[in-house]
Amino acid sequence: MEEILEKLLEAVELGKVDQNSPYPPQLKGQEGSYELTLKAIESKIGPQRILEESLIPAMGRVGQKFSENKIFVPQMLMSAKAMGASMILLKPFFASGDLKAKGTFIIGTVKGDLHDIGKNLVSMMVEGGGWSIIDLGVDVGSERFIEALKNNPGAVVGLSALLTTTMVNMGEIVSSIREQIPGTKILIGGAPVNADFCQKIGADFYAPDPQGAIEYLNRQAS
Ligand code: B1M
Numbered sequence: 001m002e003e004i005l006e007k008l009l010e011a012v013e014l015g016k017v018d019q020n021s022p023y024p025p026q027l028k029g030q031e032g033s034y035e036l037t038l039k040a041i042e043s044k045i046g047p048q049r050i051l052e053e054s055l056i057p058a059m060g061r062v063g064q065k066f067s068e069n070k071i072f073v074p075q076m077l078m079s080a081k082a083m084g085a086s087m088i089l090l091k092p093f094f095a096s097g098d099l100k101a102k103g104t105f106i107i108g109t110v111k112g113d114l115h116d117i118g119k120n121l122v123s124m125m126v127e128g129g130g131w132s133i134i135d136l137g138v139d140v141g142s143e144r145f146i147e148a149l150k151n152n153p154g155a156v157v158g159l160s161a162l163l164t165t166t167m168v169n170m171g172e173i174v175s176s177i178r179e180q181i182p183g184t185k186i187l188i189g190g191a192p193v194n195a196d197f198c199q200k201i202g203a204d205f206y207a208p209d210p211q212g213a214i215e216y217l218n219r220q221a222s
Contacts, residue, residue, distance in 0.1 A: 004043060005054045008036040008086070012058035015078025017085050023078055033082040037089045047093040051121075055083055059117065083117055087124070094128035101132035102221040104155035106148045108140035110169045115162035118190060122158065125210035131217060141169075142176035149181050156220055158213065159203070161190040171201035178202065187216055 010016075011033045014024050018032040031039075040050050062079045065071045105126050109119045116138045127133045134152060136144050145157055157177060161167040170188055177184050186203045189212070198206035207213040 002040075002043070002045060004036060004040050005045065005050070007031070008033060008040060008050070008054040009058045009061075011036055012055055012079055012082045012086065013061050015075055015082050017078070017082045032085065034085040034089070037086040041089060047090045050086070050090060055086055059083060080117060087117075087120060091124055094124040102130045102218065103132070104134060104152045105131045105158055105217060106134045106136065106145065106152065106155045107158035107160065108136035108145065109138040109160045109162070110166050110173060111139055111141040112169055113161050113163050113166035114138045115160075115190075118162065119160040122160065122189065122207075122210045122213050126158075126214055126217060129214040129218065131221075142173045145173055145177060146180050149177065149184060156185045156187060156217060158187045158189070161188075161193060164192045167192045167197065170197075170203070174201050174203050185220055187213060189213060 011027070011031070014027060016024060016027045016030065016032040018034040019030065021032055022028060037050060040054075041047075059079065062071065062076055066076055105123075107119060107123050107126075109116055119135075119138070123133050123135050134148055134155070136148060145159075149155055149157065159170050159173060161170055167190065170193070174186055177186060185205075187205045187207055188198050188201075188203045189207045189209075193206060195206045198204075205216045207216055
């Protein structure tokens with residue numbers, strides 16, 4: 001792996017946002033994820049490699065360390081910030097130049113859940129795939145999904161959850177949408193969910209990653 005991708009992985013893992021950031025003390029004065037992502041882009045390392053070889057593995061390491069009680073929520077938050085700084089720079093590469101959207105995709109992280117990195121990634125890449133996006137943010141309950149659907153008839157809905165405690169809220173959201181706006185296509189994703197769970201709660205499709213979401217959506221558009 002290029003040295004720059006290794007450095008970026010380390011910056012995100014340790015929560016170093018940019019050169020001026022005082023955190024973490026051992027990287028004081030060094031480049032952070034912002035500068036390193038810029039450099040990687042300038043070196044013509046594609047956004048997909050930046051994501052797959054640095055950013056996503058960095059969050060994997062952070063999760064592992066959190067599980068082992070080697071780091072705590074504040075450190076996890078700094079890593080999320082560092083990843084966010086990189087994602088801002090990657091967004092233009094995924095953004096669509098298409099004028100006519102294939103359809104509308106309403107996405108949100110479900111009630112009780114504040115994790116938005118994966119949801120943002122899906123949103124960004126689906127937009128790059130030519131869909132118009134309505135991103136409802138985090139901690140979204142059924143009422144807000146239904147309101148957005150009423151304003152955008154025929155839109156596909158995407159639910160994201162990262163916690164085993166909040167994935168159950170997907171079931172309630174799916175039931176409410178089915179009750180009020182039958183026929184809506186609902187896609188779910190996020191680390192704790194899978195195809196069995198999708199079937200159990202009556203959603204239409206489980207996508208393990210943004211690519212899976214795009215493929216499903218494109219099948220709905222054609
Ligand atoms: Co939290 N956290 N966290 N966290 N956090 C996890 C999820 C955890 C697995 C860490 C661990 O213990 N190893 C664990 C959950 C355990 C469980 O439920 N089984 C956990 C916990 C426990 C918590 C708190 C409860 C901690 C506490 O307070 N004691 C708390 C909960 C707060 C809340 O939500 N109410 C909490 C808080 C936080 C932070 C705020 C500090 C921060 C989030 C910041 C943010 O998102 N802005 C954070 C982070 C960063 C993580 C980890 C380290 C990284 C998550 C991430 O961004 N991954 C995470 C550990 C891990 O994932 N290894 C962890 C990278 C991202 C690209 O992947 O989100 O999986 P992911 O998205 C993927 C796919 O899942 C898929 O595509 C994406 C790209 O491949 N995907 C979809 C996602 N959504 C999709 C939707 C789709 C399709 C595909 O269609 C609609």
